[in-house]
Amino acid sequence: MALEVFHKDETLQMRRKLIGQSCRLFFSHDPVKIMRARGQYLYDENGMQYLDCISNVQHVGHCHPSITQAAAAQMDLLYSNTRFLHDNIVLYANRLAATLPKKLCVFYFVNSGAYHGHLTSLIDISPYKFRKLEGQKEWVHVAPLPDTYHGIYREDHLDPGQAYADTVKSLIEEAHKKGRKISSFFAESLPSVGGQIIFPTGYCKRVAESVHEAGGVYVADEIQTGFGRVGSHFWAFQLQGEDFCPDIVTMGKPMGNGHPIACVATTEEIADAFTANGVEYFNTFGGNPVSCAIGLALLDVIEKEDLRGNAVRVGGHLKQLLLQLQIKHPLVGDVRGVGLFIGMEIVKDRVSRKPATEEAAHLVRRLKEERIVISTDGPWDSVIKFKPPMCFSIEDAERVSTCIDQILGELEDTHQKKGTADEVEV
Amino acid sequence: MALEVFHKDETLQMRRKLIGQSCRLFFSHDPVKIMRARGQYLYDENGMQYLDCISNVQHVGHCHPSITQAAAAQMDLLYSNTRFLHDNIVLYANRLAATLPKKLCVFYFVNSGAYHGHLTSLIDISPYKFRKLEGQKEWVHVAPLPDTYHGIYREDHLDPGQAYADTVKSLIEEAHKKGRKISSFFAESLPSVGGQIIFPTGYCKRVAESVHEAGGVYVADEIQTGFGRVGSHFWAFQLQGEDFCPDIVTMGKPMGNGHPIACVATTEEIADAFTANGVEYFNTFGGNPVSCAIGLALLDVIEKEDLRGNAVRVGGHLKQLLLQLQIKHPLVGDVRGVGLFIGMEIVKDRVSRKPATEEAAHLVRRLKEERIVISTDGPWDSVIKFKPPMCFSIEDAERVSTCIDQILGELEDTHQKKGTADEVEV
CATH class of the missing domain: 3.90.1150.10 (Aspartate Aminotransferase, domain 1)
Known part of the structure; x- marks a missing residue:
């Protein structure tokens, strides 16, 4: 004690x-x-x-000995940054790639889960935060939560997935009428702060179609829901079927069992567009050998146990x-x-x-x-x-x-x- | 090996x-x-x-055994978050407070050094980033770097501290003329990316006076320069004398010897203003018992060695x-x-x-x-x-x-x- x-x-x-x-x-x-x-x-x-x-x-589980051992062993060897070449980061990215659809094959390691609400740029896209603060920006459009218990379409609706996806389509049309463009659709794959909501079948795929048609990307926030929490699948977005694939997946929280590690997975096309701005992206802590060793150990424990x-x-x-x-x-x-x-x-x-x-x-x-x-x-x-x-x-x-x-x-x-x-x- | x-x-x-x-x-x-x-x-x-x-x-030093031991011992006990009461966070805040002027007595622990350029809100205030990207926002005013080797006032100037501080004063006046207000002045206490610049004597104090007069706060970025790097003082801003005190100090990078930990120290007045917005600030990883144990071990090593x-x-x-x-x-x-x-x-x-x-x-x-x-x-x-x-x-x-x-x-x-x-x- x-x-x-x-x-x-x-x-x-x-x-x-x-x-x-x-x-x-x-x-x-x-x-x-x-x-x-x-x-x-x-x-x-x-x-x-x-x-x-x-x-x-x-x-x-709290303080899992395998994670502690992996961390301590790597801390004794090297705790540097991604400007030096190291095996752990590629090993880890490779393991994560194996859990994702093939097109999500480029990784950016960071150390914070882009938690909604730490910076104005994130508060701006977090209704539960901005409603208490500076209000909604003109470039932010909030889709109705596809909540079949409290929402506009309920469990007795024949196809709530389609009905709620149509609300996103309408929202995009309204934004277009105002002369605005659509950059991206952000959603937790299972909204947690929203009240532990399970998306109705077909919702994500149809939303992604509308968003893509408008030139935007679908960002699946798997920060609370990823790494097998839903059991049947490794990622909660996979509950929506194999014909749905987000363009960007954000992951964090459970990724390091308490250790600060997070990641953004995306497509080659989007990664290339980010590279094309010519500016280096360096993250002091993201993707370091210790964080990746912890991440790898966590994946092992999920499998072994x-x-x-x-x-x-x-x-x-x-x-x-x-x-x-x-x-x-x-x-x-x-x-x-x-x-x-x-x-x-x-x-x-x-x-x-x-x-x-x-x-x-x-x-x-x-x-x-x-x-x-x-x-x-x-x-x-x-x-x-x-x-x-x-x-x-x-x-x-x-x-x-x-x-x-x-x-x-x-x-x-x-x-x-x-x-x-x-x-x-x- | x-x-x-x-x-x-x-x-x-x-x-x-x-x-x-x-x-x-x-x-x-x-x-x-x-x-x-x-x-x-x-x-x-x-x-x-x-x-x-x-x-x-x-x-x-890389992989210091005291840090590894402190991390592993705490990882084996508890790696939770700050929503649970724990001694480490208050022990650590107390130790940090002892290194700072008395008025900087409230701490927010995070896990990323607010590195200039990860988010649009930080790119906007980082000239070396925004100049390569979307350009300067109308609410950003860039003061001349007080570089006495390349700058407008050089080593032969009688009082470069005053002269460069006057450029900030002028910048504020110009902003006011355009109807803008001043929120804050951000500067590394020794600009690193700027070229390892040493501020001339008296610069910070005089800048702080102008900024305060305009209703703004002085933010000292100690992310690269803090924790005794300058030797004679614990914080680089302290090189400017005891009559200068920033309103906010950001710290990161060296704080955890590689482990992701960072912190914002500020005054009671500013903390109270932040509390007054009524919104919870929760950071998944910031201030957890392991990060604080590592931070404490690092302070011990600085002293002991x-x-x-x-x-x-x-x-x-x-x-x-x-x-x-x-x-x-x-x-x-x-x-x-x-x-x-x-x-x-x-x-x-x-x-x-x-x-x-x-x-x-x-x-x-x-x-x-x-x-x-x-x-x-x-x-x-x-x-x-x-x-x-x-x-x-x-x-x-x-x-x-x-x-x-x-x-x-x-x-x-x-x-x-x-x-x-x-x-x-x-």
Whole structure:
């Protein structure tokens, strides 16, 4: 057990003083102090164990010894940059190429996941950020989220993929009428902040057709969803079928199991256009031998431990358990997901589908008391999101489902009592 | 000795195919393949040793065992993110705070050095990038480089600090006349890409006064120059005296000895303004326990091995040796620098000060044959730049100086022969 340097209160006090307050803590009213972690478990300063349902970055499990060993071995040899020739970067690019459609064969290694919202240029294309800040730029066009639970076309629509793709087509036509051109379409392959959304069948292919017709490129953001999280495929965009291929794929977060590494994969044509501007692209840290050694080790662990198979099995079981909770508990409006990317939407009632933001927050707080770390997402923070380390087990799934069952029961009891009290008052 | 996976030619071939060609190699016509490194030495696939005069990122020496150990130990414990409370981030922020003026007391940890030119928002403020690309934006104002060798005020000026600061004042006045406001002044504390420039005394303080008067902030970019490289001070901006304090300091490159870590330090007032926009700032990788453990280990090594003292002694000695070469060789126009940040400018002749770009490139190529890795910088790539790992030794300094002496002699012989031949031809 690692020793604490400061008592928790002191750490918190120092953090409030020294670290910008825009950097927020989980459970900000009573944050947890995590000292160590292994697999899907976190341990606080008292050695208390928490089940981690949200650390998608620590993809193959916290502190996997194979990753640590690969990192330490390469750190002892060479931690230089890509201006020197080295085997690791080409080995790694080659391994990544094997997971992608053939035309995505040129790689740019970076060290940050182009996280939406760090720079004005990224805030400008991130609705959930710019809506809180400087507003929408005239060159940004926001397509309706293809959300068949809350959106304009729902699960009863015959072809929501086509219907939502048509909204993008219309958006492009509107932009053209205003004299604007289309550069690119950006989308997470499964929108996470959007609320753990699964794109309807055929959506991406048809969107790509419209975007290409307008002279733009399709950028698939696989930063949260790549590296086998969906189980059946290595990349979430592959869920849309073999006849869909993005022009650019961005990858990050899980790529280094916590280590800062990210990458952009693209076509020769697009890479050539970038080269043609004549300006060197140098990234101080991106693609260095240590980052690539870690990336390679992670790919090995995914294969050796059959973590994609585990995502299929455990994710499938967890989804089934949550679907059973949906039958039992009126608060559960929707359960959706694939592999170990699952969302459970909490609603006031199933007819209005009104998001139950408070109840979802209560569930997260209560689960913390049960030593389960989970969080919410979506436009109304009403979606309980599961994106645990890929070693999440059947037992973990059952534990979290049992706890949710109990807490939803408590909540419904309270609601009923309040309801009865209200009726009495009336 | 680490084993090669591919023969050098094959690595090169795979790299050309798999990695975007905008990512360039050192010595692109005959790149070196580096397999391992230690201290200030690089070793290629044949075990050949190169003296490294340019790897400022590997600050305390390549693959320092203390850094590797600190990284591996923390990787085995916890590699999570800053949404969980942890001691390392506050310990590290506290240590950094101790190196800075008191008012720079709030920290934002990131994982990339805001390297000039990765995103349009940074290209827009990087003259050496935007001049090759989309040109200068109307909201960007470029101050003359306070270069007393090539600039508008030279070493014979009585107060170049005041004179160059006045150019900034004028620039602000011009901007105001056009109805523009001033947000900030960005400058490396010692411009590196600009040609290893040392700001004249009093420049920064007076610039800060004008910028503040206009309602702007002074951003000191310490990404290449911080962490004791200048020897006498921890930060290069401190060379400008205790009565100068920037409002924001950016730090990166040497901070993690190769590991991707960077930071922004600022005042409470500016941090509060950032918090006030109400939007969370979350960085997936920035400030994680491993990055902070590495950062702390690096600070310890700087102290324990007295690397600032070494920068003063070895840098001072190297500068003296280069100044002797200046006396002997007409090709050496200027020698400038502080600590282990030194530039030697190669010129056609000392009167015109015309940059000798070709001769500088020749010198770099010939030094590579002598197994010394060095490069050029500055607007004409005529400045031989020294920014070696901080463990660079007196012997290393003498070796590189002896080699430069010899190569400059060869170059001058060739010039003289060509000159004589030309005369005969006439």
